[in-house]
Amino acid sequence: xxxxxxxxxxxxxxxxxxxxxxxxxxxxxxxxxxxxxxxxxxxxxxxxxxxxxxxxxxxxxxxxxxxxxxxxxxxxxxxxxxxxxxxxxxxxxxxxxxxxxxxxxxxxxxxxxxxxxxxxxxxxxxxxxxxxxxxxxxxxxxxxxxxxxxxxxxxxxxxxxxxxxxxxxxxxxxxxxxxxxxxxxxxxxxxxxxxxxxxxxxxxxxxxxxxxxxxxx
Amino acid sequence: xxxxxxxxxxxxxxxxxxxxxxxxxxxxxxxxxxxxxxxxxxxxxxxxxxxxxxxxxxxxxxxxxxxxxxxxxxxxxxxxxxxxxxxxxxxxxxxxxxxxxxxxxxxxxxxxxxxxxxxxxxxxxxxxxxxxxxxxxxxxxxxxxxxxxxxxxxxxxxxxxxxxxxxxxxxxxxxxxxxxxxxxxxxxxxxxxxxxxxxxxxxxxxxxxxxxxxxxxxxxxxxxxxxxxxxxxxxxxxxxxxxxxxxxxxxxxxxxxxxxxxxxxxxxxxxxxxxxxxxxxxxxxxxxxxxxxxxxxxxxxxxxxxxxxxxxxxxxxxxxxxxxxxxxxxxxxxxxxxxxxxxxxxx
Numbered sequence: 001x002x003x004x005x006x007x008x009x010x011x012x013x014x015x016x017x018x019x020x021x022x023x024x025x026x027x028x029x030x031x032x033x034x035x036x037x038x039x040x041x042x043x044x045x046x047x048x049x050x051x052x053x054x055x056x057x058x059x060x061x062x063x064x065x066x067x068x069x070x071x072x073x074x075x076x077x078x079x080x081x082x083x084x085x086x087x088x089x090x091x092x093x094x095x096x097x098x099x100x101x102x103x104x105x106x107x108x109x110x111x112x113x114x115x116x117x118x119x120x121x122x123x124x125x126x127x128x129x130x131x132x133x134x135x136x137x138x139x140x141x142x143x144x145x146x147x148x149x150x151x152x153x154x155x156x157x158x159x160x161x162x163x164x165x166x167x168x169x170x171x172x173x174x175x176x177x178x179x180x181x182x183x184x185x186x187x188x189x190x191x192x193x194x195x196x197x198x199x200x201x202x203x204x205x206x207x208x209x210x211x212x213x214x215x216x217x
Numbered sequence: 218x219x220x221x222x223x224x225x226x227x228x229x230x231x232x233x234x235x236x237x238x239x240x241x242x243x244x245x246x247x248x249x250x251x252x253x254x255x256x257x258x259x260x261x262x263x264x265x266x267x268x269x270x271x272x273x274x275x276x277x278x279x280x281x282x283x284x285x286x287x288x289x290x291x292x293x294x295x296x297x298x299x300x301x302x303x304x305x306x307x308x309x310x311x312x313x314x315x316x317x318x319x320x321x322x323x324x325x326x327x328x329x330x331x332x333x334x335x336x337x338x339x340x341x342x343x344x345x346x347x348x349x350x351x352x353x354x355x356x357x358x359x360x361x362x363x364x365x366x367x368x369x370x371x372x373x374x375x376x377x378x379x380x381x382x383x384x385x386x387x388x389x390x391x392x393x394x395x396x397x398x399x400x401x402x403x404x405x406x407x408x409x410x411x412x413x414x415x416x417x418x419x420x421x422x423x424x425x426x427x428x429x430x431x432x433x434x435x436x437x438x439x440x441x442x443x444x445x446x447x448x449x450x451x452x453x454x455x456x457x458x459x460x461x462x463x464x465x466x467x468x469x470x471x472x473x474x475x476x477x478x479x480x481x482x483x484x485x486x487x488x489x490x491x492x493x494x495x496x497x498x499x500x501x502x503x504x505x506x507x508x509x510x511x512x513x514x515x516x517x518x519x520x521x522x523x524x525x526x527x528x529x530x531x532x533x534x535x536x537x538x539x540x541x542x543x544x545x546x547x548x549x550x551x552x553x554x555x556x557x558x559x560x561x562x563x564x
Contacts, residue, residue, distance in 0.1 A: 095545040115401055115431045139430040141393055155541040159369055160385040161419055168426065203552045
């Protein structure tokens, strides 16, 4: 009887010491469900952007866009002048400076020679020297739209490649859903209205806008 | 005999249970003991270990900050190590600086030394996004906070800060200049960095995100030169022989850019060449027209930010910033190269 009790105790102790090695309680995780426990859910920038575009990105940009004619008039040649009022820096208070803008104007030139194609727009009611360009692809430069959105940030992504993939996906949506439907090559001389984002580039006063809304009148 | 067996069995059972319990408690026991004299900050010993990522680390107990970087034969990492060292000394710390030479094993040894030295904090430009996680965890278990600079790791909640150079953005920005300089068309070659370094891949994919969108840009060769100048020279020489009609070169960093420009000079050629880092050597080549541009990684800014945050964290228990922080690169071309000196861009 005593022997049995001892054997039992021994077995228990043995199994316990095996089970609890590493001090954690062993947990069996099914293949494919690791993400639930580690938080490393497989990343898919495409899905991510589809989910935010209609519900969050467009409404926010429509709401925060500043009128480009007024903006340029007030800036008076210095595109960083209104950073505090309307701009968003990529690193808090430094780094690349982006703005969300809107406006109406006449298309003066449609450049499709470069892969990074653009339209030059003469803004209604503005005579300043800055060149206002709207990107029409197929190559889109920069990440202005991503960098303007308030609700996504680098820290939410695993690394800088995934962070970059978000911008690529955004630019893809722009190409397919914003630019392609208006047939930019046919817009020479027409009036267009737009909402979009641009990033101030050092050493140039060009305003190169990536559109999120583009309509021909 | 029966009695002996019983005693033996009991002993065995007891020792097994004891082993289980000991295995768990020894680490926190050590950590408690390590909080001894010589500490300038960190008065209260860490209450209980393993309370997750919100727990405030007090430092190992000494006043030493470890600065661990890749080889300082690359002027970029030298600038980084020197800036971090100077700032830490200025803030009253003793500094031990060492290089892991991009070897994760060596890096682990350096982390072990830091733990043995009861370091107050570790500043590290790491030797591998996955390989580094364990080392940082180990330091964390010893109460030592790690502040990662330049390169990130594939885990969050382990290091206190990851102050990351936005290689992707920088490489992309300078690739756009490269395409412009090539007139959006032509044959080009690419020299890659050391494969084990995450940034070699990051920079290359950023280059290609831009360049591959141009159908008339054709890559005729892609080779690694392991970040090294002489290797880049030799590879470039060989590639020129195989493809005499090369019209441009993309380099993963500036030391390889130097080697490439030297090889091109020797062959009597001047082509669009880009690099990444923003070294003074690259700046000189941009000024002379031998190179098109580079992307400045603001090493000095990054290193100094990390030390300031480490100091703040040790004194106040928080850096006041997100764990992951991106520091932008600046595209340097002949237009703004005059503002670059010693990895610092002055607007």
